[in-house]
């Protein structure tokens with residue numbers, strides 16, 4: 167749709183989740199900043215007109231300084247940041263080099279570094295003046311002026327696409343990401359650097375955050391950028407803090423150009439006090455941004471839910487559960503059922519084997535029981551769906567809840583959902599075991615104690631972290647390693663997802679608790695101790711997905727050399 171150049175663009179639905187529910191936050195100069203109620207995306211609405219943006223992106227937008235020496239200093243910093251980005255990309259993508267596309271390449275600081283590192287490069291840049299400068303600096307690469315969609319690049323051409331401080335500028339980020347998806351080769355990688363509206367500087371400075379500018383049309387956070395990527399066909403996503411190489415002088419000049427009360431005067435004062443050498447020393451700083459790595463995945467014609475059913479000595483309920491599960495239909499989702507049976511002694515294995523020829527059922531038969539955690543982990547490894555749900559082989563939970571729990575995932579509003587047994591209006595719906603009042607009290611106290619402990623240790627406000635109903639995108643598991651075998655796996659899964667940065671939403675579910683007589687497998691005194699130990703260990707454990715990816719390349723390499 168062609169807009170007259172002077173007309174502001176009004177946004178009718180959220181760029182990420184297509185919700186129409188957004189509310190006004192505040193204004194920057196005369197631009198309204200709104201927030202999506204469903205996915206938390208912050209964006210300008212209406213967006214500035216083409217004429218306004220044209221004035222902002224005038225010829226000196228990329229210069230950053232008036233003097234040649236100043237421009238050189240800025241270029242040095244940008245190239246240092248580019249080399250850092252390239253080394254992080256190598257950790258994620260391995261040592262291979264191929265075709266690289268940078269959209270919004272400015273006057274080519276990243277491209278120069280990428281070319282030197284061995285990539286064959288293509289740049290696209292909106293400003294013709296910046297394009298010309300970039301062309302002069304490159305040996306072989308091509309730089310095209312204009313916008314990505316207008317360039318009409320051939321499909322499946324690039325191994326890597328780089329968007330450094332770009333996605334916040336485009337009018338329609340999802341269309342933009344889909345175009346990137348189209349031009350990437352299968353398995354091609356995407357690197358994004360962009361401001362994060364949940365970064366420390368954004369939390370601290372709020373409306374005065376330095377990233378709020380009329381030309382920044384969209385402000386992602388770690389959750390909704392991942393959702394945006396997932397919705398446009400990317401997976402294996404890793405989010406890291408957005409390091410940049412800067413020096414004091416650059417930061418001071420930035421805040422002189424875009425003054426912020428308190429910050430600008432303090433920096434000006436420091437400029438008089440600090441020795442000159444210190445002011446120009448390069449430092450790695452994480453301020454307002456995030457770095458995101460993702461890979462192109464194939465878009466499924468229909469999304470798939472993998473339901474993992476660990477079954478051990480559950481003969482009384484297993485078949486009833488399976489039959490309900492097989493009858494279950496979900497709009498817009500296929501169901502794949504993965505049963506992990508751990509050599510039960512009560513006939514569960516025979517009951518499980520009856521489903522072996524069913525097209526939608528995969529059986530994993532363990533030779534010996536090694537704990538529920540071990541069984542679930544085996545199931546997770548075999549799962550191929552877009553979403554994962556873990557279903558105990560008893561009838562404590564209601565399968566009718568699937569629809570509600572999956573809705574925010576399928577609608578692209580969330581990555582991780584917990585079904586809360588104690589939420590909603592019925593706050594007193596705790597565990598009640600008939601005729602066992604003391605036991606109820608003890609178990610409820612334990613629930614309260616461990617919930618509080620998790621909330622304190624991991625900065626959460628969860629009501630029911632121990633629910634069986636943990637539903638999430640399978641991609642959330644990427645580059646996480648699990649080792650717990652028993653009931654402590656429930657903790658491990660939850661906490662590693664939290665620590666990787668996923669913020670669960672909690673929705674109320676139906677629930678009927680089993681008493682111990684009916685076969686509850688938690689051992690009263692031993693398990694709480696295991697849980698305490700597990701929690702302490704998980705609080706201290708190092709969660710470093712990028713390192714896991716890097717190690718897997720190293721392992722593959724070692725394997726090849728050996729073979």
Ligand SMILES: [Zn+2]
Pocket residue numbers: 180181182183184185202203204205206207
């Ligand atoms: Zn939204």
